[in-house]
Amino acid sequence: MTKTTALDIDSTLLPARLNHLQALEAESIVILREAVAEFARPVMLYSIGKDSSVMLRLAQKAFYPGKIPFPLLHVDTSYKFPEMITFRDAYAKEIGAELIVHRNEEAIAAGANPYTLGTQNCCGLLKTRSLLDALAEGGFDAAFGGARRDEEKSRAKERVYSFRDSAGQWDPKNQRPELWSLYNSRLRKGESIRVFPLSNWTELDIWLYLYAEKIPIVPLYFAKERPLIVRGGQMTLYHDGLKLLPGEEVRSEKVRMRSLGCLPCTGAMKSEADTLPKIIEELLTFRRSERENRAIDHDEEGSMESKKREGYF
Amino acid sequence: MGAIATDFQDFLEAHLGQELLRFTTAGSVDDGKSTLIGRLLHDTKSVYEDQLAAVKKSRVNRAANGHVDLSLLTDGLKAEREQGITIDVAYRYFSTSRRKFIIADTPGHEQYTRNMATGASTADVAVVLIDARAYLREGKLLPQSRRHTYIASLLGIPHVVAAVNKMDLVGYSEETFRAIRAEFVEFSTQLGLKSVTVIPVSALEGDNVVSQSKAMPWYDGPTLLEFLETVPLAEAGHDGPLRFPVQLVQRPDANFRGFAGQVARGVLRAGDRVMALPSRRETTVKRIVTWDGDLPAAAYPQSVTVELEDEIDLSRGEMLVPSSSVGELALPSIARRFRAMVVWMHEQPLVVGRTYLVKHTTRTARATVKAIRYRVDVGSLEHQQADRLVMNEIAEVELETNLPLFFDAYAESRTTGSLILIDGLTNATVGAAMIVGASESEGADGEQAALVLVAGRAELAERVRDGMEARGKRAVIVDDPLIPIESLVAAIRALSLAGVTAISARSLSVNELEQVRGFAEGRIVLAESLEDDEVLRLSGVEA
Ligand SMILES: Nc1nc2c(ncn2[C@@H]2O[C@H](COP(=O)(O)OP(=O)(O)OP(=O)(O)O)[C@@H](O)[C@H]2O)c(=O)[nH]1
Numbered sequence: 001m002t003k004t005t006a007l008d009i010d011s012t013l014l015p016a017r018l019n020h021l022q023a024l025e026a027e028s029i030v031i032l033r034e035a036v037a038e039f040a041r042p043v044m045l046y047s048i049g050k051d052s053s054v055m056l057r058l059a060q061k062a063f064y065p066g067k068i069p070f071p072l073l074h075v076d077t078s079y080k081f082p083e084m085i086t087f088r089d090a091y092a093k094e095i096g097a098e099l100i101v102h103r104n105e106e107a108i109a110a111g112a113n114p115y116t117l118g119t120q121n122c123c124g125l126l127k128t129r130s131l132l133d134a135l136a137e138g139g140f141d142a143a144f145g146g147a148r149r150d151e152e153k154s155r156a157k158e159r160v161y162s163f164r165d166s167a168g169q170w171d172p173k174n175q176r177p178e179l180w181s182l183y184n185s186r187l188r189k190g191e192s193i194r195v196f197p198l199s200n201w202t203e204l205d206i207w208l209y210l211y212a213e214k215i216p217i218v219p220l221y222f223a224k225e226r227p228l229i230v231r232g233g234q235m236t237l238y239h240d241g242l243k244l245l246p247g248e249e250v251r252s253e254k255v256r257m258r259s260l261g262c263l264p265c266t267g268a269m270k271s272e273a274d275t276l277p278k279i280i281e282e283l284l285t286f287r288r289s290e291r292e293n294r295a296i297d298h299d300e301e302g303s304m305e306s307k308k309r310e311g312y313f
Numbered sequence: 314m315g316a317i318a319t320d321f322q323d324f325l326e327a328h329l330g331q332e333l334l335r336f337t338t339a340g341s342v343d344d345g346k347s348t349l350i351g352r353l354l355h356d357t358k359s360v361y362e363d364q365l366a367a368v369k370k371s372r373v374n375r376a377a378n379g380h381v382d383l384s385l386l387t388d389g390l391k392a393e394r395e396q397g398i399t400i401d402v403a404y405r406y407f408s409t410s411r412r413k414f415i416i417a418d419t420p421g422h423e424q425y426t427r428n429m430a431t432g433a434s435t436a437d438v439a440v441v442l443i444d445a446r447a448y449l450r451e452g453k454l455l456p457q458s459r460r461h462t463y464i465a466s467l468l469g470i471p472h473v474v475a476a477v478n479k480m481d482l483v484g485y486s487e488e489t490f491r492a493i494r495a496e497f498v499e500f501s502t503q504l505g506l507k508s509v510t511v512i513p514v515s516a517l518e519g520d521n522v523v524s525q526s527k528a529m530p531w532y533d534g535p536t537l538l539e540f541l542e543t544v545p546l547a548e549a550g551h552d553g554p555l556r557f558p559v560q561l562v563q564r565p566d567a568n569f570r571g572f573a574g575q576v577a578r579g580v581l582r583a584g585d586r587v588m589a590l591p592s593r594r595e596t597t598v599k600r601i602v603t604w605d606g607d608l609p610a611a612a613y614p615q616s617v618t619v620e621l622e623d624e625i626d627l628s629r630g631e632m633l634v635p636s637s638s639v640g641e642l643a644l645p646s647i648a649r650r651f652r653a654m655v656v657w658m659h660e661q662p663l664v665v666g667r668t669y670l671v672k673h674t675t676r677t678a679r680a681t682v683k684a685i686r687y688r689v690d691v692g693s694l695e696h697q698q699a700d701r702l703v704m705n706e707i708a709e710v711e712l713e714t715n716l717p718l719f720f721d722a723y724a725e726s727r728t729t730g731s732l733i734l735i736d737g738l739t740n741a742t743v744g745a746a747m748i749v750g751a752s753e754s755e756g757a758d759g760e761q762a763a764l765v766l767v768a769g770r771a772e773l774a775e776r777v778r779d780g781m782e783a784r785g786k787r788a789v790i791v792d793d794p795l796i797p798i799e800s801l802v803a804a805i806r807a808l809s810l811a812g813v814t815a816i817s818a819r820s821l822s823v824n825e826l827e828q829v830r831g832f833a834e835g836r837i838v839l840a841e842s843l844e845d846d847e848v849l850r851l852s853g854v855e856a
């Protein structure tokens with residue numbers, strides 16, 4: 001982490017004052033440890049994106065010098081960018097974490113895809129259903145997620161400990177009060193809690209932390225000449241085997257991804273930012289939110305809330 | 314390239330060095346809290362274009378004069394937009410060149426007071442909204458404005474700013490503002506609030522939110538944003554004696570045993586003598602371990618792992634405090650009976666005699682409501698008698714826990730003076746409590762023994778157990794041959810933590826007895842040469 005500014009001349013006597021990233025880090029570590037102390041079987045939802053990368057580093061810090069005391073779970077829709085899968089496997093191995101990959105094989109075999117089903121239904125099957133199945137199969141009573149409140153207006157409403165009933169559903173009108181940092185982890189059989197250690201982090205905080213901590217991330221976040229097609233008004237990265245529709249052609253642009261979801265539903269953006277400082281500089285000039293390039297969030301007003309109620313992360 | 318890198322480094326340092334201020338809104342329903350937050354975000358250019366476009370496109374718009382309904386920026390739930398009220402806290406983030414802010418926009422509706430308390434519990438500043446037109450209509454502050462100001466004072470929020478809103482609807486009248494200010498200042502003086510500021514605003518028109526109002530030239534104080542950017546922040550909790558509640562024991566291999574937790578108060582230093590509670594064993598801090606390297610010292614809110622010089626008995630829910638050589642004043646209260654201000658948050662009332670679970674620092678215990686000392690009328694602040702508390706009521710309550718808690722008064726320490734109450738059946742969080750202090754009546758009906766040792770007198774063991782059970786105390790005879798003698802100490806300890814008395818007719822070695830003394834403080838009854846009756850009396854069975 002970056003140097004702290006000493007509060008006192010004799011810094012060996014008084015602890016250094018924390019900068020705001022260190023304060024966020026300290027809060028997240030409390031949350032991670034508290035959940036591990038109180039839940040029988042926690043798991044960490046690992047989506048391979050930038051937020052997951054930060055959350056994973058925080059877990060390494062929280063349990064240092066020990067290892068991360070829970071498995072990572074990746075819900076693979078089969079539509080993830082190939083670079084994400086490569087990165088996932090290599091990184092999990094490097095840090096010695098236990099990785100569980102779960103896919104809704106039945107729906108994948110039946111050909112579930114966003115083009116014919118629509119994003120809502122496709123996400124419902126390949127992400128939400130798949131996630132709920134994986135949690136039930138693993139007997140997990142708590143799942144860490146990397147969601148941040150600044151991402152979206154219904155997330156802004158969510159507790160750090162987000163209670164789910166036995167069907168995995170969220171009731172936003174009836175959340176448990178959550179005072180100070182005293183979290184209520186009491187559950188009845190079948191119920192579970194989603195724990196969000198990054199609740200108070202902003203997109204900028206995430207990037208600054210990735211930079212300050214030198215945390216590796218999927219190369220797709222960095223701008224590079226990449227083959228792509230334009231589909232539904234969105235720049236979709238091209239890869240071998242992608243069937244072109246009439247009128248579509250593959251061209252090459254210097255682009256990067258601002259957030260990583262599934263390949264067909266996450267658009268690329270034109271960018272020259274090929275280093276973290278450049279990404280951060282670029283971020284400061286943005287006038288539009290990071291989820292704008294995700295089809296799922298704006299199918300209709302309040303669509304994220306509906307998904308969350310059903311059990312989506 | 315070099316230039317860019319230096320610029321970036323400068324930016325990074327400036328940005329990281331920023332202070333973080335957490336503030337919450339409070340006030341009655343429809344006072345304009347969400348609109349004010351929307352205005353603040355909008356006028357500081359903290360709203361992304363697509364988010365603003367979505368608000369403009371929304372089917373709902375309750376804002377007058379053709380304005381965009383900025384409350385929709387925080388009222389993010391469908392039900393909130395449909396009903397036109399805030400139901401639960403929304404957290405929003407923005408920064409200016411001076412500070413970073415975390416906002417909790419809370420609901421004003423009385424039914425959702427618990428969500429207001431949720432947002433306010435961690436705030437440095439409370440922005441209490443007062444609807445100027447509603448004030449003119451009622452001729453006084455609304456009860457909910459008073460309730461929220463009172464809760465803000467109970468929660469120990471260091472600064473309160475009253476934003477007198479909807480000034481556009483009262484012709485930007487200085488007279489109205491002065492009347493409201495006088496009443497608010499008087500009420501907050503009664504509450505003992507130390508830092509109170511009152512600002513006239515219009516959230517709808519943007520007056521005195523970010524930019525100075527042209528419509529109110531008579532006002533020469535700060536705008537709301539100026540206030541938030543400059544209000545002095547309390548120095549992080551270096552002051553006060555050390556409190557380090559253990560969250561987790563880390564044992565990655567046979568060579569390392571560390572105690573992970575967040576420093577809740579004071580300063581933890583490598584090399585310092587510390588005492589473990591409840592065992593009162595003393596040892597020295599060997600290392601303060603973190604992923605980023607060992608630290609010489611740590612303070613709130615740092616999360617660290619402590620390695621100690623000696624192998625002492627310490628686990629989750631226990632606490633490191635200064636060595637006794639520092640003096641009794643540096644110790645927290647160690648008590649099972651204490652008084653606390655309770656904000657009740659559930660439809661099922663709090664009833665005297667009922668037992669709840671409490672979570673205090675990292676310790677979970679069972680707590681029985683011994684008495685409601687008084688209930689507070691939030692309008693008049695008068696104390697009233699009560700034997701139950703319904704939702705949103707506030708009272709000073711006397712609680713008794715099955716294990717001792719290690720606490721400070723909330724007024725001294727928000728971390729070690731706070732606790733939540735949980736209903737053991739439904740698991741709902743039903744109350745928030747701020748500790749006032751240990752009860753004078755502590756020990757009046759005696760602490761429950763951790764161990765009653767009646768070596769060789771099996772029949773007496775049964776009498777003690779039956780007698781205790783008849784008095785509603787939980788007790789277990791631990792002489793089952795399946796419990797090997799080596800595990801006896803661990804069994805007694807586990808029972809003691811669960812608030813159950815262990816009774817044994819076996820003979821314990823001196824060493825084992827010493828170990829029990831380590832955690833049971835004075836709570837051991839040794840029968841040795843005592844008469845049966847005396848043993849029963851000491852065990853709390855006979856008067
Ligand atoms: N004229 C005028 N109307 C305002 C002003 N501020 C808010 N309003 C209106 O007052 C109504 C309530 O505003 P909200 O911001 O939703 O109030 P709130 O305090 O957040 O309400 P709850 O969160 O439900 O307690 C809306 O119709 C706003 O447009 C103001 O300064 N002037």
Ligand SMILES: [Mg+2]
Binds near residue numbers: 348384388418421
């Ligand atoms: Mg509101």
